[in-house]
Amino acid sequence: MIDLHIHTTFSPDASHSLGEVLKAANESGLRIVGISDHHDPQSKMPDMAYISSFNEYVNSIKDARRHYEFELLVGLELGIQSTVDEIPEHDFDYMIYSVHEVPESYRMERLPDPWTSYLRECVNALRPMPYPGFFGHLDFLRRYVEGHEPLYQSALLDEVLIKIAKVDMGIEVNTSGWRHPFFEQNPQAWIIERFIELGGKYITVGSDAHSKDVVGEGIDEALRLLKKLGVSEVFYCKYGDYVPVPVISLISAVEA
Ligand SMILES: [Zn+2]
Ligand SMILES: [Zn+2]
Numbered sequence: 001m002i003d004l005h006i007h008t009t010f011s012p013d014a015s016h017s018l019g020e021v022l023k024a025a026n027e028s029g030l031r032i033v034g035i036s037d038h039h040d041p042q043s044k045m046p047d048m049a050y051i052s053s054f055n056e057y058v059n060s061i062k063d064a065r066r067h068y069e070f071e072l073l074v075g076l077e078l079g080i081q082s083t084v085d086e087i088p089e090h091d092f093d094y095m096i097y098s099v100h101e102v103p104e105s106y107r108m109e110r111l112p113d114p115w116t117s118y119l120r121e122c123v124n125a126l127r128p129m130p131y132p133g134f135f136g137h138l139d140f141l142r143r144y145v146e147g148h149e150p151l152y153q154s155a156l157l158d159e160v161l162i163k164i165a166k167v168d169m170g171i172e173v174n175t176s177g178w179r180h181p182f183f184e185q186n187p188q189a190w191i192i193e194r195f196i197e198l199g200g201k202y203i204t205v206g207s208d209a210h211s212k213d214v215v216g217e218g219i220d221e222a223l224r225l226l227k228k229l230g231v232s233e234v235f236y237c238k239y240g241d242y243v244p245v246p247v248i249s250l251i252s253a254v255e256a
Pocket of ligand 2: 005007077208
C-alpha cells in the first residue's frame with residue numbers, strides 16, 4: 001500500500017507524533033509512506049498552520065528512515081493561493097499543493113458562490129512549482145458547503161484540470177471524504193476520469209490522516225476504484241521526478 005498524505009504533530013490539527021504515525025504505518029503494511037504536514041504561509045485562519053523549522057521537520061523524517069524498511073518520503077502539504085509566491089526550499093521529495101482558502105475569505109463556504117470562488121482561486125494559484133507533486137483533495141469544499149453538494153462539470157473545472165496537467169502536477173485521490181458524511185473520496189470518480197481525458201498523467205492516493213488510527217485508511221478502496229477506472233499506475237516522487245508503481249502491486253492480496 002501507499003499513502004502520501006499523512007499529518008503528524010508538526011501540524012497543529014494532528015494528534016500523533018511522527019514516531020507514533022510511522023509505527024502505525026508499519027503495522028498497516030504500508031510500503032510507500034509520505035509525510036505531508038501543513039504549511040499555509042498566507043492563511044488568514046486564526047489557527048493557521050506554519051512549520052517554523054524546516055530543518056527540524058525534514059531532518060526528523062530523514063532520520064526516521066533508518067528504522068523502517070518502507071520508502072519514507074519527505075512531503076509537505078503546501079497551502080497555495082493566488083497571492084502566495086513563497087515556496088519553501090528544502091529536501092522535499094514532493095508536495096501536496098492544496099487550495100484551502102481564497103484571499104477574500106478563509107471560510108469559502110460563506111461566499112455567495114463557493115464553488116466558483118474555489119475553482120477560480122485554483123486556476124490562479126496553479127503555476128509551475130519547484131517540486132513535483134499532487135493537487136490536494138480537489139473538490140474538498142464539499143465538506144463545508146450546504147448539503148455537501150458535489151461539484152458539477154463546468155468549463156471552469158476543466159480549466160483547473162487542464163492547468164494542473166499543464167504545470168506537470170498530478171492529483172491525489174484523498175480518502176478522507178469517506179470519513180465525512182458525503183462518504184466519497186475527493187475528488188469524485190468522474191473528475192479523475194476527466195483529468196485523464198484532459199491530459200493528466202500523475203495520480204496518487206492519500207488518507208489525509210490527522211491521527212495514527214486512520215493512516216492508510218481507504219487506500220485499498222481508492223486503488224480498486226482507480227483500477228476500475230482503467231488507471232494502471234499511481235505515482236510517488238523521488239529525486240525531483242515521478243516514479244510509477246503498478247496499481248495492482250499495491251492492492252492488498254486478499255481481493256486483488
Ligand atoms: Zn488539506
Ligand atoms: Zn491534509
